[in-house]
Amino acid sequence: MTSTTFSAPRHRPRIRFGTVMVYVVMIAITLLWITPTIGLLVSSFRPADDVKTSGWWTVVTNPDTARFTLDNYRVVLGLPLPDRPAPTGGSRVGMEVALLNTLTVALPATIIPILIAAFAAYGFAWIDFPGRRALFILVVAMLVVPLQISLVPILRDYVALQLGGTYLGVWLAHTGFGLPLAVYLLYNYVSTIPRDIFESAFLDGATHFTIFTRLILPLSMPALASFAIFQFLWTWNDLLVALVFLGAEPRVQVVTQRLLSLLGQFGQDWHLLTSGAFVSMVVPLIVFFSLQRFFVRGLMAGSVKG
Amino acid sequence: MRPTREITRSPAANGIGAFLSTTIGRLLVSLFVPAVTFLVLYQVFIFLRDTQIPQWITAIIAILWGVGGVLALFTISNYVIEQLGPAWRRRLIPFVFVGPALAILTWYLVLPTIRSFIASLYDARGINFVGLDNYIYAFTSQEMLQSYRNNFLFWMIFGTAMSVGFGLLIAVLVDRTHPVFETICKALIFMPMVISGVGASVIWKFIYEYRPTGANQIGLLNGIITALGFESQGWLLLQPWNNLFLVIIMVWLQTGYSMVILSAAIKGIPSDLLEAGRIDGANEFQIFRSIILPSIQGTLITVTTTIILFTLKIFDIVQSMTGGNFGTQVIANVQYVQLFRQVHNGRAAAIAIILLLAVLPVMYYNLRQFGKQTEAFR
Known part of the structure; x- marks a missing residue:
């Protein structure tokens, strides 16, 4: 399992009919796979009337009638249109607000669990204390619990603590749901760091805290990065946790929630749906294409999220 | 550098130390630190939720406060325990590391499994016991x-x-x-x-x-x-x-x-x-x-x-x-x-x-x- 990237180290070049067929089939499958996304991308640049009255593929089949505009993006991002000012109040789509909210949810909901999990992983791996094994098993056992289990009780707590609709509440929820996997994966990584690295530091009088922050954290960066990307995309794309714990207040809603309510009114807003969806995808796509290597590695390890 | 601190540790810490070295004391410490941090964080977030300042400022404050708060939680609790004697420093340090994770997991997954099961035996608003009706x-x-x-x-x-x-x-x-x-x-x-x-x-x-x-x-x-x-x-x-x-x-x-x-x-x-x-x-x-x-x-x-x-x-x-x-x-x-x-x-x-x-x-x-x-x- 050393080759976890998209690159292909082993390659057997042989030119014959079968090989040609493989290329043909693969091109067909790949085209099939990207067509839906291309359809959305094309639609998002078409004027509102066109989106509602003709298929996006007419851009290719009837290039003469094709018209393109950035208005859909201007509207969902709350920017002024050439012929009228930016919409205000109830008529605005507010994707720019939702983007900011999503970032506010996703960044700490990624960093906090990783930090807490890294500390815990070190504690379980390198500090001896009574009950260590039992507690670690408890953490790993929580991997089997689907997050739906906590909705009823935690919602009750949030009502009592007035945490509903706060970022803190959502971060903590994402932290709780992400922790079992994070601790487990980071434990697997941290526990394989050779003992010699610690020994000399201990002899120099370093504390666990110093060893952790100065030695372990930097050494664990690849593992942390892999999990971070995975957790970031998970929180960015999450709908259920946001719906349940963030609530319906437009001021705090994240992109998936905005998109869902746009979907509800799609009768008249097809054109906004297209640009809105694309805006919501831009960040994950950037993360994906720039950090592919880490992402795939994290995915291999992180497939068991509860 | 390190031995001096062990010699000069404060006598007052001994009394607390004796208590903290018991099982209950250890448990309390592992819960205490996240609880305090949580309370401080909580107050700020209630403020942020109700405030009318521009949204991007709220977002930045929220992110810094949240991530910084967690960092502070670990640093402060570690610092407090470092001040104590070596015997129960050894006992408590593990909980600085695993305590926050255990506390959050307990709140979000361990207890909810039990609480959901209990709630499943009650009615819509969780007041009357309804047996297996649900x-x-x-x-x-x-x-x-x-x-x-x-x-x-x-x-x-x-x-x-x-x-x-x-x-x-x-x-x-x-x-x-x-x-x-x-x-x-x-x-x-x-x-x-x-x-x-x-x-x-x-x-x-x-x-x-x-x-x-x-x-x-x-x-x-x-x-x-x-x-x-x-x-x-x-x-x-x-x-x-x-x-x-x-x-x-x-x-x-x-x-x-x-x-x-x-x-x-x-x-x-x-x-x-x-x-x-x-x-x-x-x-x-x-x-x-x-x-x-x-x-x-x-x-x-x-x-x-x-x-x-x-x-x-x-x-x-x-x-x-x-x-x-x-x-x-x-x-x-x-x-x-x-x-x-x-x-x-x-x-x-x-x-x-x-x-x-x-x-x-x-x-x-x-x-x-x-x-x-x-x-x-x-």
């Missing part, structure tokens, strides 16, 4: 029965088979192509994996949208169908096949995942094994069946169980495409509806318990396989 609902109501059919038949069996099948097919085919071609194909097929279920639903609305025959189609599928001279179809209303059309969205999202992981496994097969098979005169299909398939069996199980888990908990695609209407209801969506629209905590909790029981055996199998393969992470 479970009777969960096993007899029309929407739940429909959900079982959809979750298990359409999502789990069809969805998983298609995702894994396509993933395996692509992984095997792409292994025989030029590395640059392979990289591009894999990246493009994998890309949907990073798109949210809601985003994917918007994309697929433009595939399934229905307009009457004769009108200008804006859904691709009906565009093709009518161009070929057939009647246009309301794909999302065709019961029970509409479930299959929703499942295809998931397949589109998840195939990339199984492809990448299976492809890595296929590349891990030693070349000489494959060469030996070819020298012995095996054709490509025989090599696939007798060498490739057995070699990647473990990975295949991991991928399959992972996707099964995903399908059992499927929520966002159904919620955004049909809202569970037209015969497309699924378990997680019924739970959401019971929780928010019906405001029936008892039923929502009972459904959660059923979901847990459904996931449990698959997850156990998945983890067992996963334990054998954790080297993948390194």
Whole structure:
């Protein structure tokens, strides 16, 4: 399992009919796979009337009638249109607000669990204390619990603590749901760091805290990065946790929630749906294409999220 | 540097130390630190929620406060304990490290499992004990029965088979192509994996949208169908096949995942094994069946169980495409509806318990396989 990237180290070049067929089939499958996304991308640049009255593929089949505009993006991002000012109040789509909210949810909901999990992983791996094994098993056992289990009780707590609709509440929820996997994966990584690295530091009088922050954290960066990307995309794309714990207040809603309510009114807003969806995808796509290597590695390890 | 502190430790700490070295004391410390941090964080967030300052400032404060708060939590609690004597410093330090994780896990997953079970025995508002009523609902109501059919038949069996099948097919085919071609194909097929279920639903609305025959189609599928001279179809209303059309969205999202992981496994097969098979005169299909398939069996199980888990908990695609209407209801969506629209905590909790029981055996199998393969992470 050393080759976890998209690159292909082993390659057997042989030119014959079968090989040609493989290329043909693969091109067909790949085209099939990207067509839906291309359809959305094309639609998002078409004027509102066109989106509602003709298929996006007419851009290719009837290039003469094709018209393109950035208005859909201007509207969902709350920017002024050439012929009228930016919409205000109830008529605005507010994707720019939702983007900011999503970032506010996703960044700490990624960093906090990783930090807490890294500390815990070190504690379980390198500090001896009574009950260590039992507690670690408890953490790993929580991997089997689907997050739906906590909705009823935690919602009750949030009502009592007035945490509903706060970022803190959502971060903590994402932290709780992400922790079992994070601790487990980071434990697997941290526990394989050779003992010699610690020994000399201990002899120099370093504390666990110093060893952790100065030695372990930097050494664990690849593992942390892999999990971070995975957790970031998970929180960015999450709908259920946001719906349940963030609530319906437009001021705090994240992109998936905005998109869902746009979907509800799609009768008249097809054109906004297209640009809105694309805006919501831009960040994950950037993360994906720039950090592919880490992402795939994290995915291999992180497939068991509860 | 270090010995001096042990000599000069404050006598006052000894009294606290004696208490803290007891089991209860240790437990208290592990809970105390997160509790204090939480209280401080909490106050600021209540303020942030009610404040009217510009949103981007709120966002920055929130991020800094949240991440900084957690960092401060560890640093401060470590500092406090470092000031104490060596004997119970040794006893308490572990809880600085594992305490916060344990506290949050206990609050969010351990206790909720028990609390959900208790709530499932009570009525909508959690006041009156109703015994097994909520479970009777969960096993007899029309929407739940429909959900079982959809979750298990359409999502789990069809969805998983298609995702894994396509993933395996692509992984095997792409292994025989030029590395640059392979990289591009894999990246493009994998890309949907990073798109949210809601985003994917918007994309697929433009595939399934229905307009009457004769009108200008804006859904691709009906565009093709009518161009070929057939009647246009309301794909999302065709019961029970509409479930299959929703499942295809998931397949589109998840195939990339199984492809990448299976492809890595296929590349891990030693070349000489494959060469030996070819020298012995095996054709490509025989090599696939007798060498490739057995070699990647473990990975295949991991991928399959992972996707099964995903399908059992499927929520966002159904919620955004049909809202569970037209015969497309699924378990997680019924739970959401019971929780928010019906405001029936008892039923929502009972459904959660059923979901847990459904996931449990698959997850156990998945983890067992996963334990054998954790080297993948390194």
